[in-house]
Amino acid sequence: MRGHAILMIGCLGTLSGPLGAIQAPAQTLSTYGTPGLVDMPTAEVLPDGTIALTTSNFENTSRNTLTFQMLPNIYGSFRYSFLRGFDVGVDLSRYDRSFDIHFQLRDETAAGPAIALGLRDFGGTGVYASEYLVATKHVTPDLTVTGGIGWGRLAGRGRQRNPLTALDGRFDTRQDSNAGGISTTGQLDFGNWFRGDAALFGGLRWDVTPHWSLTAEYSSDTYSAEAQRGLNDIRSPVNIGASYRFDNGVTLGGSYLNGSALAVQLSYAFDPRRAAAPGGQGAAAPALKPEEQVALASWNLAQGETGSAEPARLYGVLQSQLESEGIRLLSFERVGSQARITVENMRYGASAQAVGRTNRVMANTLPPHLQQFEVTLAENGLPTTRVTTQRNDLYELEGDLDGAWRSLARADIEDAPEPIPNSAGIDAFPWFTYRFGPYTQLSFFDPDEPLRYEVGAELRAAYQPAPGLTFAGQLRQPVIGNLDASARPSNSVLPRVRSDWARYASESDLRLSHLTADYVWRPHQDLFARVTAGYLEQMFGGISAEVLWFPVGSSLALGAELNYVRQRDFDVQFGFQDYDVVTGHASVYYKTRGDYHVQVDMGRYLAGDWGTTVTIDREFNNGFKVGAFATLTDTSSEDFGEGSFDKGIRIEVPVAWLTGKPSRQSITQVIRPVLRDGGARLNLQTRLYEKVRDSRGRALAAQWGRYSR
Numbered sequence: 001m002r003g004h005a006i007l008m009i010g011c012l013g014t015l016s017g018p019l020g021a022i023q024a025p026a027q028t029l030s031t032y033g034t035p036g037l038v039d040m041p042t043a044e045v046l047p048d049g050t051i052a053l054t055t056s057n058f059e060n061t062s063r064n065t066l067t068f069q070m071l072p073n074i075y076g077s078f079r080y081s082f083l084r085g086f087d088v089g090v091d092l093s094r095y096d097r098s099f100d101i102h103f104q105l106r107d108e109t110a111a112g113p114a115i116a117l118g119l120r121d122f123g124g125t126g127v128y129a130s131e132y133l134v135a136t137k138h139v140t141p142d143l144t145v146t147g148g149i150g151w152g153r154l155a156g157r158g159r160q161r162n163p164l165t166a167l168d169g170r171f172d173t174r175q176d177s178n179a180g181g182i183s184t185t186g187q188l189d190f191g192n193w194f195r196g197d198a199a200l201f202g203g204l205r206w207d208v209t210p211h212w213s214l215t216a217e218y219s220s221d222t223y224s225a226e227a228q229r230g231l232n233d234i235r236s237p238v239n240i241g242a243s244y245r246f247d248n249g250v251t252l253g254g255s256y257l258n259g260s261a262l263a264v265q266l267s268y269a270f271d272p273r274r275a276a277a278p279g280g281q282g283a284a285a286p287a288l289k290p291e292e293q294v295a296l297a298s299w300n301l302a303q304g305e306t307g308s309a310e311p312a313r314l315y316g317v318l319q320s321q322l323e324s325e326g327i328r329l330l331s332f333e334r335v336g337s338q339a340r341i342t343v344e345n346m347r348y349g350a351s352a353q354a355v356g357r358t359n360r361v362m363a364n365t366l367p368p369h370l371q372q373f374e375v376t377l378a379e380n381g382l383p384t385t386r387v388t389t390q391r392n393d394l395y396e397l398e399g400d401l402d403g404a405w406r407s408l409a410r411a412d413i414e415d416a417p418e419p420i421p422n423s424a425g426i427d428a429f430p431w432f433t434y435r436f437g438p439y440t441q442l443s444f445f446d447p448d449e450p451l452r453y454e455v456g457a458e459l460r461a462a463y464q465p466a467p468g469l470t471f472a473g474q475l476r477q478p479v480i481g482n483l484d485a486s487a488r489p490s491n492s493v494l495p496r497v498r499s500d501w502a503r504y505a506s507e508s509d510l511r512l513s514h515l516t517a518d519y520v521w522r523p524h525q526d527l528f529a530r531v532t533a534g535y536l537e538q539m540f541g542g543i544s545a546e547v548l549w550f551p552v553g554s555s556l557a558l559g560a561e562l563n564y565v566r567q568r569d570f571d572v573q574f575g576f577q578d579y580d581v582v583t584g585h586a587s588v589y590y591k592t593r594g595d596y597h598v599q600v601d602m603g604r605y606l607a608g609d610w611g612t613t614v615t616i617d618r619e620f621n622n623g624f625k626v627g628a629f630a631t632l633t634d635t636s637s638e639d640f641g642e643g644s645f646d647k648g649i650r651i652e653v654p655v656a657w658l659t660g661k662p663s664r665q666s667i668t669q670v671i672r673p674v675l676r677d678g679g680a681r682l683n684l685q686t687r688l689y690e691k692v693r694d695s696r697g698r699a700l701a702a703q704w705g706r707y708s709r
Contacts, residue, residue: 027144028205028213028243029251029267031056032120032128033065034077034100037203037217038239038255038263040154042146043116043136045104048072049595049618050269051626058255058263060084060231066649066671068626070618073104076628078649078671080445083127085231095450097673099123113137120153123188123647127225130154131194132201146217147202151194156222157237159197171195215241215255223258235259272624275657285357285709286325288398289364315425318365325357326662328431330378330467331423339366342376342383342420347662349623349654350703351377351695355387356404363394376416377695381429381467382520382528383416384695385552404707413697415552418522420467434461439476441483443501444671448488454481454505468520474513478505493639494677495579497539497606501675503570504538511572513538518686526551528688537683538572540565540606542580548688550589553697559587559689563682565606581608583682589689591698595619597627606680609633613646613679621702623654623666631679639678646679648672 026044030036033054035044046052046069054065062082069075077100086094098121108114113135121128134148151162152174164171174196175189203217217239226232236259243253243265253265318341319329326347333340339362345354358375376386393410397403439458444451456478463471478484484506490499516534523529528548535541542565550557562584569575585603592598599615611633619625630647637644649671655663693699 027207027245028215028241028253029054029067029265029269031058031063031255031257031263031265032077032100033063033067033079033267034075034102037146037205037215038241038257039219039221040146040201040203040217040239041102041116041118041120041132041134041148042144042205043104043108043114043134043148045069045073045075045102045116046269047271049273049620050271052267052269054265054267056263056265058257059233059261060226067100068618070626073107074102076101079121079128080450081127082450083226083231086127086226086229094125094127095445096125096127097445098125098128108137119193122193126189128153129189129192130221142207144205144207145202146204147200149198149200150220151196151198152192153224154201154220155197155199156224157199157220159199159220162194162196162198164194164198211245213243213245215243219258232258233260272626272657273620273622275622275660286360286364288360288394315423318361319426321361321365322358325361327354327358327361328428329426330381330428331421331426333421333423334370337370338372338374339370340374340376340421342378344378344381345664345695347664348706349656349662349664350621350706351385352700352703353662353706353709355700356707356709359389359394363391376420378416378420378467379691379695380470380518380520381420381464382692383418383420383522384692385697385700386414386416387700388412388414404705407707408701408704413552413700415525416522429464429466431464432462434459436460441481442669443483443675445673448486449482452481452483452486454478454483456481470518470520471516472518473515476511476513478509478511492641492677494607494609494635495581497567497579497581497677498675498680499677500570501539504572507570508572511538512574513572514685516686520686520688520691523547528692530686530688532684532686535568535574536563536565537685539568540682541568541576542566544682544684546688548692550689550692550696555591555593555698557589557689557693559589561585561587561603561687565682581606585613585681587689589693601681605631605633605678606682607635607677609635609678611635611679613681617650621705622657623652624657625650625652627651633679635678641674641676641678643674643676646672646676 025047026035029052031039034041035046036042048069050069052067056063063079065077065079067075067077079098081096083094083096085092100120102116102118104114104116106115115135118132120130130150130152132148132150132154134146136144136146138144162171171194174192199220201218201220203215206214208214219237219239223232223234227234239255239257241253241255243251245251249268249270251267255263257263315332318332322329322343328344328346330344331342343358345351348354355375359373362373371391373389373391374386377384389411393407397407400406436459439456441454456476459475461473486502490496492499512535514535514537516532516536518532520530526549530546533543536544542563544563546561548557548559564582566580567577569577583604583606585601588600590598595618597617597619601613604610611631613629613631615627615629617625617627628649632645652666652668655665
């Protein structure tokens, strides 16, 4: 077998036909929730950007997987599995968390197969730990053949000596983590990858119709850990399956595994760039009125009347028209033929759309002799960016099929002036807002309960007496849920800055989630500053200061934050505990030319540990975001505890994506395998970068397709 495996690897590596790549996205997902046959992987990938959610259930096992096609040739997966009776303990079951990554090394061509390399469970407990090299080829448009070689769990059947030992003898040895005591550290076990014995696997897929697919495979997985525990009956290496794909992205499948078990599977795959409510349901942008009608219709001026003697209703009309478009007027002034206005976007996910609506309202209400519109965007009374547009351009490009992007070429985007000018007759401050309604808080992957939740009533309020100064608070009253039912005490050897989360849930009733005074200002061009004091979040209060350098036309921003905080009492009222800490970070933010955003934070964390957090997000123009983060600090993996280091996935879904109606709100969920004390940061709601980034030059330009909407 060793010679055959070496020959196969060599052939796969040298197949490189001269013809172009064949675009053949995966048609089936395996029980692991990744492109594959039944259990075995294929070399296929999903369409770029696709998110796939899968649940598969069979004989004492339930696998639930989120797969994201991060790049055209790379996808990653997070899997949460329930293995009944797997562990020795009170409930005899295991809730297992694992990560996969798959690299398509070569696209399929007419002359050769697609080739991929993958890692399963490379940072989890090791239950599914394995690696593979696999090739997939369309023999006909409807028939696909797959063959591969696997290590680790995928070398359970027909195992032979590792062919990679021909390169280095160290590939001959692998620490067995699938039998007996399985690691729960969550470390990246580089020393085990592609080591130990190897085995071949393969199979076929027949796409009977555009909707129906049949699969058959020879599996190299013997389910040894499960079989040793009597959880699975392994009778055959052959698995067969069938699936039906609906037009809405849902796939329903069934399979017969190991000659003994029936499996049922449900998947849903979707493209985040296509909204759940396509086309949008918001009101259309106001149509431009002919210039000769504007004065009489809006300002009630006599024919030819201009100058400074404007009627008292001037500001009221402009303010009312903007308010109907979801835009708050902060200031307005005229300088010769220029109209200068400061607004705050209260409705639109894209700041460019707010600029477009503002310009249209100005064109429909201001006297015709005002020919240059200067719109300054502000966030919480903080000026961010100024966009200058010529009034004639609005009319000239109104019916142009490419009018939005041509208007971008003619617009001037620059840093905003500071401060916001005072405008007599505009009552922008003081400003008071509040919201009363329900809230939901979710916690995933507790070792004793896969899902904990809390539902209750929430009151939020904010008061702005002057530009940049905000007093804000939030009260929560839990009503139902099991978030407070965790009976597992923290065993952390670090200061318990996060691992006592269950005590905050169980020992509190009416909660003062935060109560802060926040001041933001512009010290200089391209600079932003913030000071926040009070009860900063549920677990900590104190004072926080931040400065951000963010040139208006740059993809790069630099920030620094310093905090002195004290831990709050478990009742989440006004008291504090004895633990206090100075924490802070220097941050680098970079938006690539594509959809990707990178953030690096270096500094001291809440438990006093020093280290770095790296976050990579894929951000689509509609606001949908999928990303991953990892934090490494000077805390050892033993002191950190289960998981070894902080890591996770975060997903942000704009409300407008779900409803089709304009909204600045979004639903954010962070998925952590485990919440520990190492690498913990403050959960501040007022960090500058997230507040101002969407209205800075590069982000504003990327959204300009919505300018005329």
